[in-house]
Amino acid sequence: SQTIHQWPATLVQPVGSPLSLECTVEGTSNPNLYWYRQAAGRGLQLLFYSVGIGQISSEVPQNLSASRPQDRQFILSSKKLLLSDSGFYLCAWSVRGWDSSYEQYFGPGTRLTVT
Amino acid sequence: AQSVSQHNHHVILSEAASLELGCNYSYGGTVNLFWYVQYPGQHLQLLLKYFSGDPLVKGIKGFEAEFIKSKFSFNLRKPSVQWSDTAEYFCAVNTGGYQKVTFGTGTKLQVIP
Numbered sequence: 001s002q003t004i005h006q007w008p009a010t011l012v013q014p015v016g017s018p019l020s021l022e023c024t025v026e027g028t029s030n031p032n033l034y035w036y037r038q039a040a041g042r043g044l045q046l047l048f049y050s051v052g053i054g055q056i057s058s059e060v061p062q063n064l065s066a067s068r069p070q071d072r073q074f075i076l077s078s079k080k081l082l083l084s085d086s087g088f089y090l091c092a093w094s095v096r097g098w099d100s101s102y103e104q105y106f107g108p109g110t111r112l113t114v115t
Numbered sequence: 116a117q118s119v120s121q122h123n124h125h126v127i128l129s130e131a132a133s134l135e136l137g138c139n140y141s142y143g144g145t146v147n148l149f150w151y152v153q154y155p156g157q158h159l160q161l162l163l164k165y166f167s168g169d170p171l172v173k174g175i176k177g178f179e180a181e182f183i184k185s186k187f188s189f190n191l192r193k194p195s196v197q198w199s200d201t202a203e204y205f206c207a208v209n210t211g212g213y214q215k216v217t218f219g220t221g222t223k224l225q226v227i228p
Binding site for chain 1: 149151160164166205216218219221
């Protein structure tokens, strides 16, 4: 069966410090991978998605970047964190279903607090 | 670009009351529609989805949703809620053959025993 891992679960970082959040998927090949930020009252904001190794699409301009060095690994990074980067970050994966839909499977999330 | 609107941000119901959460989307073509649920302390998970065929879709835990194409709506319903249905509910849309899924802002449901 497929599983998705995210780490760390919680992170407290000072303003201006770098960031690296990691997401890995097991049990599937060539998944689509996604990074979302979840904020109260704002739902899930799609930040990046990737349909293959080295292929990254950015949805919103921001202080963050994403990389996909391996098929089932997705990394969210920042060179210098801002206070506004605080939030709950979710990784998700999907593959095309028999009905052509892309049902998403979510990880446990990382709570990032920038101080 | 596709978008999703959930008009109810916070709903409070007593146990056994009926539930209907609204969801409207904007996209003129073929869509796949989803409802996801996030129980306290748990991962987001799929509740039900519509991709084609019968517009009335049944999901887990007695939930159902009706796709009304003319109204661009996909409302979630449950005849009788339980305390364990307390959660945040997200509507989402994905255009057929496209990997991106757009989520609504979510509705927090609180069920009072």
